[in-house]
Amino acid sequence: MAAMRTTTVLLLLAVFIHDVGGQKALSLDEKVRNLQESLYKKPVMNLNMDRWKTYVRTAPRNYSMIVMFTALSAGVNCPICRPAYDEFHIVANSFRYAYPELKSLYFALVDYEEASNIFQQMNLNTAPVLYHFPAKGGRKKSDQMDFQRHGIDAEAIAKFVQDRTDVQVRVLRPPNYAAPAVVILLAMLVLGLLYMRRNNLEFLYNRTSWGLICLCIVFAFMSGQMWNHIRGPPFVMTNPKTRETTFVHSSSQFQLVSETYLVAVLYAAVTAGVILMNDAVDGKGDPSKRRIMAFVGLGMVVIFFSLLLSVFRSKYQGYPYSFLFH
């Protein structure tokens, strides 16, 4: 038993050694065959240092390589890398679908986490970068795709590929069933709930709930949640030197998430004060309770409005009006 295990290990070792030794002397045919096998498995080949040297850097080549250098791991702060890679993957997939046996063009990927030394070798300090390594001759300046100008769309990448290699890739986007599925599921959920309660649909005509929904929408929009959604500002800002945390950004061109919540609460409080003041008179309850309601409403309006003004003043330098608080 023990002997057998040793042989297995030895065998494995032998295979390994053979492999390493063989890679050095891979002929052109073997390289193409390996690449072709990899292409059958997946459209984009992941390059580590060895493969990078073998398939891209070593001389006998009759095929072009399109290599994307990127950083996909979560630790690296690169928000554009993931969508750029997705678009790149779409192009590679479309290519594989159209020309599975072309043997003159391959797509590959270098991830910073797996092979940061390739980045150093290529003298790259940004990601993502897309290079074309032509079959013959050295790399020219135009063999780098300009993401700044052309964008990261699959169509733009396909155009770049066509420019450099004369291979026309028709971009086929995989159908995305996720969004419609979610929509249909939601619709079915709502309809199902309605069906369960089909004998009692009165709640649909309940004004108070509709009114509350409308008020929530109004407060969300007036406090700039749409701005947050589009621009994605940080929640709070911390000054790196003084370690002070600011909740309200001091420019009117920018806002933090925290201040929008603060403002939404202030708006809601002032509005609630106004409504309380009105309901105090309309109501038919206990007179002393109604008096308290009126007082509370009045106080809320005054205090929260002054707070709102002081928040606004801290954003608009030189705004001349204030009330109660400074």
Next chain:
Amino acid sequence: MTAGLAGLLPLRMSFEKQETMIKIIILSLAAITAFSVRLFAVIRFESVIHEFDPYFNYRTTRFLTEEGYYNFHNWFDDRAWYPLGRIIGGTIYPGLMVTSAIFYKILHFFHFTLHIREVCVFLAPLFSSFTTIITYMLTKELKGEGAGLVAASMIAIVPGYISRSVAGSYDNEAIAIFCMLFTYYLWIKAVKTGSIFWSALCSLAYFYMVSSWGGYVFLINLIPLHVLALIFSGRFSHRIYVAYSTVYVIGTILSMQIPFVGFGPVQSSEHMAAFGTFGLCQLCAFAGWLRSKMSEENFQVLFKSVIAVAGLAVFGGVAVATFLGKIAPWTGRFYSLLDPSYAKNNIPIIASVSEHQPTAWSSFYFDLQMLVFMFPAGLYFCFKKLTDHNIFIILYGVTSIYFAGVMVRLMLVLAPVMCILAGIAVSSTLNTYMKNLDVSQKQRGKLAKGGDRNYPYKNEVAWGVVAILTGFLMTYGFHCTWVTAEAYSSPSIVLSARTGDGGKIIFDDFREAYYWLRQNTHEDAKIMSWWDYGYQITAIANRTVLVDNNTWNNTHISRVGQAMASPEEHSYEIMRELDVDYVLVIFGGVTGYSSDDINKFLWMVRIGGSTPEGSHIKEHDYYTPTGEFRIDREGSQTMLNSLMYKLCYYRFGGVYTEQGRPTGYDRVRNSEIGNKDFELDFLEEAYTTEHWIVRIYRVKPQENRGQK
């Protein structure tokens, strides 16, 4: 006591008459305020048209008054987009121009010989006054006269509306808000009465709205949405059937008469909601008729089978369309359109225009002040007393706040409904508490005797509330005036700045340069400038431009960008190709005017390099190796030798601009320029304005006998 009060008035009037008189006084005061608060720019500078687009509108209006409507309609403009030209008549909304021309004709009929420019300048404030009155009428229909008066006074000075309607901002929005509210008023009338008369009037108002602003699409979706909401809340009636059917049919036929709109109302997807609702309306009415004619069981059977057949038909239609490739509901892109951030992330031309930015909370407060918390309260009151027409105003409020949140310029659509709902809130608060005020001791005694079951200190609380509300309304007035004076009253064609000792300097360089062109150049001279100034040059200087603010042809703009970004000898070839006689650049280095051409230069490089002819222009050539955009000695050589750089800084190297600084110190970029001593080979300086803001160069003719 009542007799004594009436006795104070000069005429002995009945209470109703007194009330009417007070109403008229308040309303006319509000209208006058609306007009006069918009005159800051006229008083500070002079009666002048603002900014860029209004100059185009002014030019077309002048053409309309001089040449008549038919020539206007068939106008092919050869002064813009040389050598392409532009068809004007069929590519604009003519409502604004026709309105001004009518005012002009009426005034001239009565021998008030005003220049058409004055009509254009004062049109926006005049229509704001009309808006004030129409807001009163609309709010009166919704709630009552008191609320109407409050809403009218509020809309007179709300900054969100003033920002686009000050004297001189002669743009479509100036009259469109009036048209929109007028259409709403007539729609509410039509819904209330269910008469064809009001519905037909409503569609006429809708026609006016369509003729004046592309924002009519909001209106043609809001009214069907109202009808839908009424159908689903079980409030559908014959009144609504008559109102909507009439408005939709007449309104659609009328709106198709505008050449620019054309067949849009029956073809494009944004009008399909209205069409679908029209069909649903007919079905609902038909179902109601059937129900009245047959037994309940038979009706149910019929109803269910019709629903099933219709559902199958829709499903089959979608399947066939998908199969034929007409629609593609399964790609991710289709759904990303529902996300408002889609356009911002994926369409750069929308992302680059500041008017298309989302709205931060501070601009909501800046433009609406106390309305931001009175509006939700008004919404709450509407929900408490739900009626057919209240549903309309709720829908208007909620949809418009969505649009205002996505795009800052749509604050304009939100401002009126804010005023209306805040007016309702303020007036109902005042109404409830004014009743509790004890104005005289006599009344208080009477009330106490009557065993009043109200709470103690009622009078004091009422005083407090009324005082606070009055205070709020006063701060609203102060705020609006301050915002208007500070933020919304600069014409941007005439600039003003403060000197160190607090004095005021006026920079009138733009008009100076345009008048120079008008007086000193050949009538057919072609002026090359960046597209921002195209409308102003054609309108004031009356010369031909290559590109203007109507940015419809990207390759042509790109060619101009290439000429500006290339070195001089290459630019000369492009300019010869485009027949350019003069080049005009805007330069702020002397005065510190920051939106000049050097600061816009990167856009020229980007746009110039975006077409095949501009493949030699690469953005990174214009940066320093460290990736900065600089104009001093560190700057890249491509930048320092580009045509734009040379035209801006020609002879600037010998000028002192600021104390304690070397010559050639640029006050916008705060640095000393890198390329000081150079001559121009293919151009010569023709004119530079007083503060160097506009510089004009003549393109030299080719050598008579080839190169020396």
